[in-house]
Every structure is written in structure tokens, then in C-alpha cells.
Amino acid sequence: MSVTDLTRELAAIPSHEDETAAGDFLEAWLRRETPAEVTRDEAGNVFARKGAGEETLALVGHHDVVEPADSQVGPGGEYVLEERDGRLYGRGTADMKGAVAAAAIAFREADPAGELVFASFVGEEVGGVGARHAIDEGFAPDYAVVGEGSTGYSAPGVTDVAVAHKGRRGSTITARGERAHASEQEAGENAIYRASDAVDVVRDLEPPAVEVAGETLGGSVVVTEIEGGTAMNVVPDRCELTVDERTVPGERAALERVADLEGVAWTVDQDLPPMECGDEAFAEAVREAADGAQPGAPELVTKPHATDAGWLSQAGTDCVICGAAEPGEAHTDAESVSIDVLERCADLYRRTAESWPR
Template identity: 65%
Template structure:
């Protein structure tokens, strides 16, 4: 039998939101108005907010209702295809992250919060956090937040853990410029590919940043992912570009700017999604205690490998943030994306219990 969270998740997942999240935003807004006595609003970019309770301290349950484009089998003429079988809910956005979003909405409805409780669902998470950043610019800055991205199955299968940190992502491009010439007269030109490969050698020699959060090691990475240069087999190329994927850690960055010491080489950053680290020991401890109390497994503090809106909240709103959600690794953005309905029920209890105990 479907739980409250699964029932709402089915409706959210069935509603397309990869091109335009407005319809699913309207669904969320109307559901909150119908099922809660909260103050509900939707801002001009499409973010949905609800607030209830009171006090000097606020806890926000945060998600997003936009998704990446569906695979062909995940959409038909009526909308997104949703199936429930073998204890799982299948469909685009079920794992990332309409399942946990539904669990948050139900927990928001059912809880008797210890302070001000905020529900927030953003647009534009899949486009670099545009909705979250717009909300922060408009003053959204809760003291504490739980972001409902996946944290299930990190320490052990079927266990919902508490992520105290995640990596960020800095995407950058190295551009090497030279002088074109005929390949039969190489001395007449300057080979941009050679300059680019000199830059790649510098990157390979850089140390990868790492740090520790709540006793957990956070290891960054640095990888060259593309190289493009040259127009013909018999021409010395005058331009070559190299793309670099850097997974950043809190407080540390690789020294990519050193490639500009090479003549003719420049470096530019296209995207910089911040990492997240929860600095509040009590918040992390209470959340882990709640996670331990509501499930049979032995959850742990863990580190997520990829960026979420938690990074923007930590970096730009100074919010103490944790990531707790139903999805397991390897489910988001896949052709058979799914989430465990048992994990949705578990997260609904977790969010509600945490809201009633903290702050």
C-alpha cells in the first residue's frame, strides 16, 4: 500500500518539469495550501515556500522540483511514466528528487515543530542552483537546513545516512594560442597543441586537495576531460582548448591558475558549484541520533561526491546544512531511475522527528 509520501511522489513524478517546472510548482503550492495551515508563497522565479511554527531559530526542509530531461521510455503523451513495483517507485525525478520532496512535504504537514519550520522547493537546481541563489538574494537564509538529496546506501545497503559534507565542482577551460603555419614548415608557426599539452603536464603534477569534516575524509579530484585543437592534418594549429573537471573540497582548491605561467595559455572558469561542510557539531549529532532511532540499520555521517543546493546555502546564506534523502547512489538521471518506497516512508519519519527535536 502506498504511503502518504509515495502517493504525493507519484503525482509529482508524473508531472513534467524538465523544460518548465511551473505545473509541478503549482501542484506543490496547491497541495500545501490544502493540507497545511502554513503561510504558502511562490516567488517570481517559481520557488515554492511554506512556513509554520515560530521562535528565534529556523529549520528548512529543502528540495527542488526541476528535473533533467527524461529518456524516451520515461515520457508519453500524458506526461512522465510512473510505475510502482517491487517496493520501488520508477520515473524521471523519483530519485532526484521528487520522492524526498514528497516526504519533506508530508513531514512538514504532520510535525509539531520545535521552532520555525520552513519548506522550500527550488527551481533550477539542475542548471547550477539558479532558484536557490535567487532565493538567497531575496533574503532566504535559515539558520539550519536539511537538503533532501540522496544519502541512502552510502554506509550500507538500505540505510539512510546523514551527509555532513559534499564536494563541489569547478569546471574550467584552458586555452592555448599559437601561430598557424603549414606543417611542412613547422618553424614558421607555434604549435598551440604543444602549449596545451604543457598545461596538461602542469595539471597532472598538481596535488589534489583534501580535508576532514566531522572525522570523514573529503578527497577532491582533478581530471582533464576534453581536448580540441587543429583544423587539418597538414596545418600547425593556432588554438587548442582543454576542459578540466575539478571536484573541490571545503576550504581548498587546486592551483590551476599556474598554467597561465606558460606562454600563450589562459585559464577561465565556466562553473563553480561550492562544496558543503556542516560546521555545527550539535546539528550533525542530533540528526544522526534521529536517523539511528527511526531505522533498524546503523547510519553514519557520510560524504557525498557531488554538489547540491546545500553548497549554495552554506556558501552564500551561511546556513548550517546537512543532506539527508531517500535516493541511493547511481539512481539519479538514469533511464530506469527509481527510489525505494520504504526509504520514502523512513525519510518522512526522519524529517518529522528532526523538526520536532531541533533546534
């Protein structure tokens, strides 16, 4: 079975609400097509292992997707796949069942230099549920190639190797006051005014930035929502702000300062960690594999989006990101992936597995 055929079959399986059927398919394919030890954990993650050595390399992806558009679903509930102009169109083709298929093909074909693991997680789109469960249960490869998109970063059509990405911290600032009639505002304490003081603190923060692979990876912090008040003639006793923060490896913006204001509390709702590869030799080995698999000249780059590589990196795995998806394809109504690039990724994953660990 080719990477195109495997992508087509896997991507047709609905997995935006329940990943079970996609996991069943992957598990059955790996058992049928490889002699590997294949397992499934309680979360629904699919693993396969082969080879031996003191160090482990994992090819990592996820088989959940975001909700498809109506045009991407067939009459029987299956996802619609179309092939035209050398691309496969459909939900999950780019993010990231195409790369999962490429990793599975590479896993089947490779004669690995050490222990090789195939891992496809559930729940990446909802905060890394599967990756976090696997890590908690002891999943700890020494190295990982995470197949999220890295094509088209240095030049159109070139599959690069991302050695760092931003994280995302989402939080809520809650300002509390004392309700009063608006005609007697001095009798109360205006929560919106307190929230405004918190906004001033956020606006004055200097987000950190780091230099990685010759690029500046800069963080950001911005107030994105505000809700408060009950009526035109009532001094509000509560106001809530939502903050979107893009984090970078290392320091964070000092957002906790808002909690020093009177009547203001700060809570973290989501914290997806950033990633930076700590092993230059591993990153260069993957870049060399990518170079050998394509006519273009891949570079070491950075990526703006959080991935499961953040969780793995936080747990001690040296990660890079290398995959077929191009910027602007994931989560769109016209999501697609290049068939040539899928074949390229299968080749470069195999090359990496056969050359690393050294």
C-alpha cells in the same frame, strides 16, 4: 494523502524543461493541506513557513529533473510511474521528488520546535539557479536538511546523514599560437604544444583532501576534452582544453598556474561549491532523528556529488543531506525509490523539526 500518493502525483508532472506545473502543484497542495504561509518567488521556487522562534530550520529540495528516457514518458507527455517490489519507478522518484514529497508531509505533520520552512527550488540540475536566486533575495535559514540521496552509504538500506560533499569546478584552458605551414613550422607557434605544457601543469597538481566524519574527502582535477588544429598541414594557432575539477571544503588545486604559461589563458565556466556542516550538534540531532526512524544504525558520512547544500552553506546555513535516494539511482533510465524509505524520511524530517532548534 500519504507520502507514496504525493510522490506519485508530483513525479508524474513533467519538469525537465519547465518546472511551472510541478511548482503549481506543490503550491496548491501546501495551501490546501497546511495552514502555513505559502509563497512563490519570481524564479518559481516554492516556500511555506510555520512556527516561530529565533532560529529557522528548512527542509530543502528541488522539483526540476533531468530529461527522461523515452520509456519514462507516456503518450500524453506525462511521466510514467510504476510500483513494483516495494519501489516507485519513474523520472524524479529518486532525484528528488520523493524526498520533496516526504518533506512536504513532514512539514504538514510537524509541531516544530522553532520556525520551520519548506523550500523546493527550481533549476538545481542546471547549476542551482533557484537556490542562488532565493539566497540573493534573502533566503537565509540557520539550518537546513537537504533531501538529496544519503541512503545506502554506510550499509545497504540505511539512510545516513551526509555532513559534507564535494563541489565541481569546470574550466577551459585556451592556448594560442601563430599559424604557419607545417613544412615551415619554425615560422609559427604551435598552440597544441602550448596546450601540452598546460596539461603537464595539470597533471602535476596535487588536489587537496580533507578529513570529515572519519572519511577522507579527496578532490581531483583532470583534463577531459581537447580541441585544436584545422588541417594536417597547418601549424595550429588555437587549442582548447576542458578541465573537470572536484573540489573539497577549504583549499583548491592551484589550477590558475596554467595562466602563467606563455599564450595560455584559463577561464572558469562553472563553480558548484562544496559543503561541510559547521555545527556538530545539528548533524548529531539529525542522525538521532534518523536513528529513531529506522531499524538500521545511520552514520555521519560524506557524499561525492554537489547539491544545493553547497550554495546554502556558502551563504552561511549549516546544512546536512539526508534523503531516500540510493547511489546509482539518479538520472538513470530505471530510476526508482523505496516506498519504505520514503516513509522513513517523512518520519525523520518530522522528528528533526520537532527536536531542532534545541
